[in-house]
Amino acid sequence: MAGPRFIVVGGGLAGLMATIKIAEAGHSVDLFSVVPVRRSHSVCAQGGINGAVNIKGENDSPEIHFVDTVRGGDFLADQPLAKAMCYAAPNLIYLMDRMGVPFNRTPEGNLDFRRFGGTLYNRTAFAGATTGQQLLYALDEQVRRYEAEGKVKKYEHWEYLGMVRDDSGACRGIVAVDMRSMAVKAFPADASMLATGGPGLLFGRSTNSMINTGSAATSAYLEGVKYANGEMIQIHPTAIPGEDKLRLMSESARGEGGRVWVPRKKNDSRPAKQIPEAERWYFLEEKYPRYGNLVPRDVATREIFEICVNQGLGLDGKMMVYLDVSHIDRATLDRKLGGILEIYEKFTGVDPHDEPMKIFPAVHYSMGGLWIDYEATADGFINEESPRNHQTNVPGMYASGEVDYQYHGANRLGANSLLSCLYGGLIGGKAMVSYAAARAKSAATAAEGALQAGEKRWEKRFAELAAMNGEENPYRLHKELGEMMNEHVTIVRHNDAMQKVYEKLGEMTQRFSRLGNLDGVGWANQSLLFANQLWNMIELGKVVTLGAIRRDESRGAHYKPAFPKRDDENWLKTTVATYSPGGPVLTYEGVDTSLVAPVARKYD
């Protein structure tokens, strides 16, 4: 008798970790990805991964890491998951070390740790400034080992389209499209997982990869999976401007001593190096003497906005400030930050060893995502054997990684994302095994009708898209969408402007019906796939914008000048969006704050 079947969609840290846990339990996994998994967006993470290993004699502990995490998230995170993640972190870092990740070392040969935002401890393990790449490769290699054993079958260059659900409503597989042959096919599974990352492309240009459309998650939402805290979008304070994308300049640049400043004088036209120390304003260090340049990202980003937009001190009159590492010696910079400084130089032609970098805030990460469940233990940890962990409201459909809404509340701390991806993939994969073990029937036989219907539905959808012959160009429409979202639904949010955005999103749905299919070649038709993704981006835009309009307070990354304070009495709750044809229906549920009572968030 064939064993249970498993599907994992997405081959970043979360998806690969889940795949490994399922394969390790002795099962076979079908792994889907729009790119070879080794190219997944986890590869872009730079600075490091948090874990309170306490290597520097600072008396750091997982408990302090946990408190930093929930405080960093402005108390919107369900605490048991955040706690369990922080306690698991040291072992996860050790595991990655055993897999061969070339972490930087101390003189004694131990793992080295550096400081990151939102904490006072050296808690971040790192491999140069390409930590995400190194972690991703290590997992990719372990998965390849299972692939060689026949335990993992990869479907690379396949894109997830939708769920297959049986009469009981349970997810029994997925429908995906071969991005080359354009063939649509349904695949059965007892348990499936979306580990498809964040939706940066909704904002046009962001620090995200071009594959981060959020399309898979949105499709799941359109088919009944709840989407939580969509309005919580992290804007990273330090990115490199670019026409095609905004490239991240890692927080580790500040962790290693980088300083943020602007000239005290407005429109100072002198080159940075000629501006004397006394005429530079290190505004983060001045305003936040304890955390300095390492305040959490939401705080740093708002300060940059304040300095540049409200006080008009931005470089070249723009929302741009200096990030200066030129006072740090070259050898140290190369050893600890090499990769990212090289990228800055390649794209700007300026060597940051010598000149301060010009950086500005950019959309970076979605704390919100697919709603998932968990099972806490009496002492506030997670029962890792429970099939509920990381399961969406649709039985048999799981979500892990940036695509889920847990762990980070209203603002994620730097170097916690790689951690949450690993931990979420780990317990999510285990939960899928538990879930499948509890089921009697094999999906292949019981859901045949639903599989065929799913395949037909998506074949029809793609035939409709291919037949579109209107005047709207999907790429131009996407550019408009991104610019609008970026301007009005990011750092500073006003209800009237967002209301207009929400109406425009409705208009964009109308305009979508006048799209033209740009490509009549029935092979590797990227623009047809993009049209499908664009539809989903518009729908997700509605979730993000409406969530932001409704939440009349300021919390973490979500900031409204009209409601400048956190309002625990009314808004210490999770936004939960459920799809309806008339627009997202928002409901609210309580946050588990049973372990650390919410207090005012101060970093000065």
Add this chain to the structure above:
Amino acid sequence: MPSPSTIELKIKRQDRPGAPSRWEEFSLPYRSDMNVITCLMDVQRNPVTKQGSKTTPVVWDCSCLEEVCGACTMLVNGKVRQSCTALVDQLAQPIRLEPMTKFPVIRDLSVDRQKMFDSLIHIKAWIPIDGTYPLGPGPKLSAAEQQIAYPYSQCMTCGCCMEACPQFNQRSDFIGPAPLGQVKLFNTHPTGRMNAEERIHSVMGAGGISECGNAQNCVEVCPKNVPLTDAIAEVGRQATVQMFKDLFG
């Protein structure tokens, strides 16, 4: 030098594997700070050739756009490189874009590099850990050893070195430089070393290290400066030692 008002592009197009190729020209409005990717995005938004005829958007692979995912390799003005770091202001015009020649074309500038990933299976490019359960930290490693391993671990399977290697082509079964760098990486790691012999055997014989012609093109074109020729020399030494061991026990 005054900025040009347009960017002239010549792109080699091919609709599907085996289909004939053709050149198309595009003339785009110049903006500062453009790279090849922004040019291709402009064409997506207005897929019309220089001659004014409607065409399809260009198909190409890209993802991170910051030269760490390895996806967007192509020939830019005849030189293999990542297109995201190919800045228009540093390129002679017309800018010629072509797919790599050593891999089968999927469509336009997109090629199939599966062979590189298959090679990673062939050479067993992984650390054979006992399991993912907690077993404490990995082996201690000096900072110096870490600094030796790290550059090899930045190989992003982009294919530049394979394209530039005269020995790697459709007529030969040479495994190519990138996987040899990974043999070095895994044979350097204290745990990976336990399977060093197996890994060395996988690159001995037909298609193996002995087919390297020492042209040293690989290290020239590597966007991440992976010291591939050092790796090839080291793996070559390991293979020679292994050959004698195999002969004389």
